[in-house]
Amino acid sequence: MSRARVLSVVAATILLGALPLAIAHGESHDDATMDKHEPPAPVEHEGAPSSYWSLPDHVGIMYWHIGLEILAWTIVLPVGVMLSIARSRLALLAQFTFLIVNALALLLGIVYNQKTPDLYENNAHGKTGWIITWIASAWVFMALLQAYAAHNNPSSPQDQIRHKLNAANMARYQRVHDAQVPTARWSNDSGQGTERNSTSLFGSRSPSVESEEHQQFLGQAPSYDQEVEDELEEIAEKSGLLGSTDRFFSRHIGRFASKIPVKFIKFLYVIIERTILIQGFVAIATGIVVYGGIAKGGAVFNVLAHFIKGGIFFGYGLLTLGRWMGAFADFGWAWNVKPPKEVVGRRRAAIPSAEFTESFVIFLYGCSNVFLEHLAAWGDAWTAQDLEHVSISIMFFGGGLLGMLVESSKMRDLLNSVVLSTQPPSQFNEEVWQQPRQYRTSMNPIPGLIILLLGKMMSSHHQASMLSTMIHTQWGSMFMMFALARAVTYITLYISPPTSYLPSRPPTEVITSFCLIAGGITFMVSNKDTVAALESYDLDAMFTFTVTMGFVALLMAWTVVLVGLKGIATRRENTHRSGQTGMSMAP
Incomplete structure (x- = not known):
């Protein structure tokens, strides 16, 4: 495919991606959000639907909107992110494919909004969706800028x-060519001004x-x-x-592709690259809230708390799965020996251990949540349930602080100072006075203990209904299973510590990640509005449990495939670069 054809496709893709944005701005509304539309005359009868879920009109359009958004944000975009991290030449193709699919989904969303009443006024999904769409579009545009900068800067x-x-x-x-072919005037040459081979066109050359x-x-035929x-x-x-499309992109994009802006563009590009999937998760979560018609009025605090806390455990589970697959091995987080600064550099070597980071997050959560537990009932009298929640926050505060102290190497040296003070100078180099091999691997049970206690508390927590109690018991039990599996991991590593910089991949960590992801999703489902909706449809706790388990298994499999795809792309790019380097060094 010629370069002009590729650029034409790129231009068409950008126009298609901007079409929903232009349509949104062209509407006669106060602002361009998906939740703004002209509602028809309100239905007066008593059985009017209160959510888009129960609205029977134009369900086909909504199903296509949901399907295309899921395809764009959970299938196409993750592939594009993995290819981008691998610096693959196919990354741009995946990114523009995402823009096309997302643009079609947005168009359907706009059409649906125009044809249906506004059942969720001033919702967050519309605003969040457009903001994240603009960020994703800017991310793809920055990828295009970097591609042009790399094309015009022959550094490699x-x-x-x-x-x-x-x-x-x-x-x-x-x-x-002129020595072999009779000289002919260019069709666009008037015969005056710059000659084709003049120094004004090609630059001055030395005598x-x-x-x-x-x-x-003048002499022989040119060799x-x-x-x-x-x-x-x-x-x-x-x-x-090259046609007008290439000249347009070269003229306008080249202005941005200077050396100083490119450094900033690369930095911003990496930031978005590492956070765009989290933003997509937020967009999908808000879409579920709006489509289900939950979190209205004062109920927003309960739903928001469950979604944030459950989302944190959901991300924690994916991070744990990433550690098992080998992510952050240069930090020593992949259950491996932490490489020294001579291998990975001073910055990566200074990164604290994963257990210290976990303890710090637990500590930070405990500090902040002490002041947020009474937010939903601000101004009212404190209840026993409020005090229970505050006690849990204090447990997180103290447990996180203890975990950081256990993980501190300075604290470990202080604890060893009494024994080391009795060491004779003549025995400094003896093996019995050296640090045990277990010191090379972080084995901190405090984060697992805190989550174990949290799971036990939530499993025994009194709820307003039997269904709510059973759902809380489900995610509490999943957290307890996480803690037990993590304990088995530590026991295994204590008996046989890792000896390589490569990931050791303890099999129990697959179980820990599964329990965290499933527990986090179930945590999100356990909010009061969702439980009430489940009860209204006569659904029991087994429904949420089975659906969640199946989804988590599929999600983990897809995550492993994505990381494997990144590995394939990285190998191919390394092979390609090695081949190009060999060609450039060949005489």
Whole structure:
């Protein structure tokens, strides 16, 4: 496919991605959000639907909107992120595919809003969706900027090969071509002004170079390398095929692709790259809330608390699965020996252990949540349930602080100071006075203990209904299973500590990640509004349990596939770069 055709496709994709944004801004509403539309006359009868879930009108459009958004944010976008992290040449293709699918979903959402009444006024899904869409579009645009910057800056061997079409080479090629083909005037040349081979077009050259080329043309036939000539002919032919699309992108994008802005663009690009999936999770979560018609009025605090806390455990589970797969091995988080600064650099070597980070997050949660537990009943008298929740926050505060102290190497040295003070100077190098091999691996049971106690408390927590009690028992039991599986991991590593920089992948960590992900989702479901909705449809706790378990198994499998895809892309790119480097070094 020629470069002009590729750029034409890129231009069409950008226009398609901007179409929903233009339509939204073209509507006669106060602001461009998906939740703003002109509602028809309100239905007066008593059985009017109170949520989009129960609205029977235009369900096909909504189903297509949901399906395309799920496809865009859970299938196409993660593939694009993995390819982008691997610096694959296919990353742009996946990113533009995401823009197309997401644009179609947004169009359907706009159409649905125009055809249905506003059943959730001033909802967060519309505002959040548009903000995240703009961020994702900017992310893809920055990828395009970097691609042009890399194309125009031959810093790598493959770029140097690609940029052989410079002024001097083109000038020499044109002289060889003119020596073989009769001179003809360009169709766009008026016969006046700049000559095709003048120095004003190709830049000034030194007298020695000019004299050498002049002698070649005056003397024998030029001994020109046929392979280089063929390559220049091919590049010149491609350059001649560039149309208005290429000139437009080269003219406008080239302005942004200077060296100083590119550094900032790369930094911002990486930030969005590492957070765009979290933003997609927020968009999907708010969409579920709006579609289900929950979290209205004062109930928003209960739903928000369950979604935030459950979402944290959901992300914690995915992070745990990533550690098992080998992510953050350079930090020593993949159940491996932490590489020294000579191997990974000073910054990565200074990153604290995963257990210290877990303890710090627990400590931070305990500090902040002490003041938030009474937020839903602000101004009212404190109840026994409020005091229970505050006690849990204090447990997190103290447990997180204890976990950080256990993980501190300085604290460990202080605890060993009494024993080390009795060490004779003559025995400094003896093995019995060296640190045990278990010191090389972090084995801190405090984070697991805190989550175990939390699960036990929530399993025994009194709720307003039997269904709510059973759902709380489900995610509490999942957290207790996490703690037990993590304990088995520590016992295994204590008996046989890792000896390699490579991930050891203890099998029990797959169980811990499964329990955390499933427990986090069930935690989110256990809010009062969702439980009330389940009861209204006569659904029991087994329904939520089975659906959640099946979804988590599928999600974990897809996550492993994505990381494997990143590995394939990384290998191919390394092979490609090695091949290009070999070509550039060949005589």
